Amino acid sequence: DAGVIQSPRHEVTEMGQEVTLRCKPISGHDYLFWYRQTMMRGLELLIYFNNNVPIDDSGMPEDRFSAKMPNASFSTLKIQPSEPRDSAVYFCASLGVGLTEAFFGQGTRLTVV
Amino acid sequence: AQSVAQPEDQVNVAEGNPLTVKCTYSVSGNPYLFWYVQYPNRGLQFLLKYITGDNLVKGSYGFEAEFNKSQTSFHLKKPSALVSDSALYFCAVGPDMRFGAGTRLTVKP
Numbered sequence: 001d002a003g004v005i006q007s008p009r010h011e012v013t014e015m016g017q018e019v020t021l022r023c024k025p026i027s028g029h030d031y032l033f034w035y036r037q038t039m040m041r042g043l044e045l046l047i048y049f050n051n052n053v054p055i056d057d058s059g060m061p062e063d064r065f066s067a068k069m070p071n072a073s074f075s076t077l078k079i080q081p082s083e084p085r086d087s088a089v090y091f092c093a094s095l096g097v098g099l100t101e102a103f104f105g106q107g108t109r110l111t112v113v
Numbered sequence: 114a115q116s117v118a119q120p121e122d123q124v125n126v127a128e129g130n131p132l133t134v135k136c137t138y139s140v141s142g143n144p145y146l147f148w149y150v151q152y153p154n155r156g157l158q159f160l161l162k163y164i165t166g167d168n169l170v171k172g173s174y175g176f177e178a179e180f181n182k183s184q185t186s187f188h189l190k191k192p193s194a195l196v197s198d199s200a201l202y203f204c205a206v207g208p209d210m211r212f213g214a215g216t217r218l219t220v221k222p
Contacts, residue, residue, distance in 0.1 A: 042214040102210050104156035
């Protein structure tokens with residue numbers, strides 16, 4: 001397995017534009033997590049899914065943020081409209097049954113100008 | 114709600130000395146605890162976990178952690194630090210994988 005795959009690796013966009021981040025979890029993992037990492041706020045859990053169902057989205061900062069998991073092999077995090085304060089590194093991670101370790105993707109570095 | 118706390122933003126040690134990175138937890142029920150390391154411009158990498166069993170957990174790269182129920186702690190330790198251990202370390206609690214603020218470890222030659 002190639003691990004957790006995130007795309008794009010880097011994204012630069014203008015304020016007000018829609019941004020979509022993508023994640024492919026490890027096959028067979030039934031938990032998927034989205035995180036945001038900034039210097040000021042550290043590593044924040046935004047939302048997580050279990051068997052494609054959102055379990056806890058209390059970390060999603062605003063209505064501008066939305067996440068979907070249409071099937072077991074794909075998830076998206078969308079920001080619409082984007083703002084400069086959304087600039088951060090966004091990580092996706094997946095976790096299998098039995099609480100084996102969570103595997104992280106390489107992250108997407110988002111810059112909103 | 115489950116949470117972990119890392120009381121130190123920064124830990125500095127000399128190469129060859131033992132290191133400790135602290136973590137305390139707050140959970141209802143049995144804790145599932147993890148340590149991860151992050152190198153610059155990389156994702157987080159798993160070091161070790163405690164689910165049940167022996168209170169001393171051994172992990173990757175010579176790291177170990179001690180689960181202490183009475184002190185609600187899960188400190189990360191290594192007997193002899195290497196310069197290459199310099200990185201950002203995160204404690205986490207499962208199953209919803211909430212992370213602490215991170216501790217930057219610097220090992221000086």
